[in-house]
Structures are given as C-alpha cells and as structure tokens.
Amino acid sequence: MATEFEDGSAGSGGPFGAALAAGPLVLDGGLSNQLADQGCDLSDALWSARLLLDEPRQVVAAHRAYFEAGAQVATAASYQASRPGFATRGVAAAKADRLLVLSVELARLAAEEAAAELGDGNSRWVAASVGPYGAVLADGSEYRGHYGLSASELTEFHRPRLEALAAAGPDVLAVETVPDLLEASVLADCVRGLGLPVWFSFGAAGGLTRGGEPLSEAFALVSDVPEVVAVGVNCCAPQEVAAAVALAVEVTGRPGVAYPNSGEGWDAAARDWRGEATFDPGRVSGWVAAGARLVGGCCRVGPGQIAELAALVGADR
Numbered sequence: 001m002a003t004e005f006e007d008g009s010a011g012s013g014g015p016f017g018a019a020l021a022a023g024p025l026v027l028d029g030g031l032s033n034q035l036a037d038q039g040c041d042l043s044d045a046l047w048s049a050r051l052l053l054d055e056p057r058q059v060v061a062a063h064r065a066y067f068e069a070g071a072q073v074a075t076a077a078s079y080q081a082s083r084p085g086f087a088t089r090g091v092a093a094a095k096a097d098r099l100l101v102l103s104v105e106l107a108r109l110a111a112e113e114a115a116a117e118l119g120d121g122n123s124r125w126v127a128a129s130v131g132p133y134g135a136v137l138a139d140g141s142e143y144r145g146h147y148g149l150s151a152s153e154l155t156e157f158h159r160p161r162l163e164a165l166a167a168a169g170p171d172v173l174a175v176e177t178v179p180d181l182l183e184a185s186v187l188a189d190c191v192r193g194l195g196l197p198v199w200f201s202f203g204a205a206g207g208l209t210r211g212g213e214p215l216s217e218a219f220a221l222v223s224d225v226p227e228v229v230a231v232g233v234n235c236c237a238p239q240e241v242a243a244a245v246a247l248a249v250e251v252t253g254r255p256g257v258a259y260p261n262s263g264e265g266w267d268a269a270a271r272d273w274r275g276e277a278t279f280d281p282g283r284v285s286g287w288v289a290a291g292a293r294l295v296g297g298c299c300r301v302g303p304g305q306i307a308e309l310a311a312l313v314g315a316d317r
Contacts (some may be wrong), residue, residue: 051068132176193227198229234257257293
C-alpha cells in the first residue's frame with residue numbers, strides 16, 4: 001500500500017506542496033540527453049548550461065518534449081550553471097545571475113507553450129535545478145564529493161546562485177545529486193528563509209551517499225528544514241531507489257523523490273556513459289508504494305521512457 005501524507009506534511013510548500021499531498025507528480029528525464037538528441041553539442045565544460053548562452057530555444061524544445069510525454073515538472077537548465085562556471089567564458093557575475101534566471105523563464109515558457117498546444121488543463125510546474133559544486137568541475141566530482149573545500153567556501157559558491165534562482169520565481173528548488181554530508185549541511189543552511197519549497201535528492205551507491213556515508217544521516221541533515229517538501233535520490237542506479245526512498249520517508253516524514261539514471265555508469269575521463277541500461281518504467285509502482293511522490297528519470301532517460309512511466313502513474317491514480 002502506498003504511503004499516505006497529510007496535506008500539512010509539505011510544510012511551507014504552498015501549491016506545489018499541496019500537489020504532492022494529492023498524489024505522485026511525474027518529473028522529466030535527462031535534459032542533456034534530450035538536447036544531444038536534438039543535435040546540440042554538449043562537449044563544452046558548461047554542458048547543458050551553454051545553451052542558455054547560445055541556443056536558448058533548444059532548451060525550450062527539450063522541456064516541451066518531456067511535457068508532451070506526460071511530465072508535470074520541468075527541471076531548469078541550471079544544474080551546472082554558476083558564476084565561476086560562466087566566468088570561464090568571460091561572463092560577468094551579473095550576467096551569470098541573469099542566465100540563471102533565464103533557465104527558469106525558459107522552463108516556464110515551455111510549460112505555457114505545452115499547455116496551449118495540448119489544451120488538457122493539467123498543472124505544470126517548474127523546478128530550478130541546484131547541482132552540487134562538483135558538477136561545475138565537469139570531471140565527475142559530483143559522483144565522489146569531498147572536494148577538499150570548507151563549509152564557508154561551499155557556502156560562498158552556493159548562496160549567490162540559490163538567491164538568483166529563488167528570485168526567478170520557480171515553483172520549487174530541486175537540490176540535486178548531493179554527494180556528501182558536508183555539502184548537504186551547507187545547502188540545507190542556504191535554502192532556509194528563501195521562501196520557496198525545496199526538494200533534496202542525493203546520489204546513492206550501495207545504500208550510501210556517493211561520498212560513502214550513511215544515507216540515513218544525509219536524510220536526517222535536511223529533515224528539520226521547513227522549506228524541504230520532499231527527500232530522496234537521483235542519478236543513481238534504478239535498483240537503489242525503492243529502499244532509499246523508503247528510508248528517506250522513514251527518517252524525514254516527507255514525501256519521497258525518485259529519479260534514477262539509466263543504470264549506466266559515467267566515465268569522467270571519456271566523458272561518456274558505459275555499461276548496460278537498466279531503467280524500467282515498470283519499477284515506478286514500487287517507488288510510489290515506498291512513499292515517492294516525485295518520480296521520473298535522470299541522465300540517459302528520455303521522453304519515451306517518461307511517457308511509459310507517466311502512463312503507469314496515471315493508471316494507478
């Protein structure tokens with residue numbers, strides 16, 4: 001039987017928190033793989049964030065592909081976007097902040113266009129992606145964590161981008177792929193008082209964070225933050241999800257988050273994915289039964305798989 005959450009379980013979640021309480025919401029899949037399928041070159045260290053500078057309309061098209069597949073939440077192209085990252089392209093801090101805002105505006109535009117085209121009356125939500133510090137390094141560090149930075153250095157990196165994204169007015173902040181306890185603690189402090197609902201999702205491997213720490217401790221670190229409306233895992237192997245979500249719900253009392261990658265492994269040296277894809281949309285019923293209320297896919301999961309997952313979620317409602 002699926003875990004039930006009271007309407008008030010989402011704290012200060014507002015309309016988005018109320019939607020979570022009403023039942024599962026379908027997330028999108030991997031933004032980068034959809035952009036690559038559209039013919040975009042993602043070899044730049046900025047990855048998908050480069051498109052904010054050079055090809056913003058491609059970002060809108062990628063979001064629309066997921067909405068048309070049945071996703072209810074678009075995750076903005078801000079995962080790897082930051083002042084230091086854009087500075088490598090000669091972009092000043094003020095313009096970098098404007099590009100962060102643009103990521104949210106493009107996702108909102110895609111939602112509006114999808115609503116007009118599909119005419120189905122469904123609610124569509126925009127999540128501003130907040131990737132870990134390691135994502136900016138473009139060397140796979142988000143799958144390891146423990147960068148050798150102090151809490152104050154991580155705060156100096158994260159706080160300005162969080163404030164810029166919050167000012168853009170997304171429906172929720174998606175703090176994603178958090179790899180270790182130190183960064184989780186910093187991000188938990190940074191989201192306090194921003195006035196927006198937040199979901200936290202951690203990278204996981206073997207029942208631990210990517211940094212090798214107990215997931216229970218990671219979940220506990222964010223459990224007392226009023227803004228946090230859901231907690232779980234992302235960009236992990238699909239087989240990690242059900243147990244991790246059940247643990248997140250048990251520790252935090254919040255709805256769960258579940259959006260694994262394809263099951264392949266990232267080769268940072270080759271900048272490519274290796275191994276066998278094991279993502280199966282049919283697993284979603286188990287995730288929901290474990291308490292997940294945000295379900296979708298991450299890297300290498302495309303619109304076709306999200307359409308299958310959305311159909312299954314809709315059939316179970």
